[in-house]
Amino acid sequence: MPGAGTQAGALVKMQHAIAMLQQALADLPIGSDLHKAALKAISDLAKHAGGGPETAGVQQTGGGNMLMNIVRNALMQRVAQNQGGAPAGIPSTPLPGA
Numbered sequence: 001m002p003g004a005g006t007q008a009g010a011l012v013k014m015q016h017a018i019a020m021l022q023q024a025l026a027d028l029p030i031g032s033d034l035h036k037a038a039l040k041a042i043s044d045l046a047k048h049a050g051g052g053p054e055t056a057g058v059q060q061t062g063g064g065n066m067l068m069n070i071v072r073n074a075l076m077q078r079v080a081q082n083q084g085g086a087p088a089g090i091p092s093t094p095l096p097g098a
Helices: 004-025 033-049 056-081
Strands: none
Touching: 004 033
């Protein structure tokens, strides 16, 4: 059986999943099969994982992981943009008159 910390981390992930489904729900046509399925999934998950108290450490870890992913993705985008051969901040095409 997983430890209390692992279970708390899983609960936070479930709560994040519920939040993501709620955000997606706003973009689905009301009454569509997908909208109904998302509503049911949110309802069913929230019965078991909704609103439980989180420890400050779990919240910080989850937030830190999200921030780390955002920073890593931004760096990867920057690297991908700069693969044209020019160092960062230097235009890859010569300026007029150069």
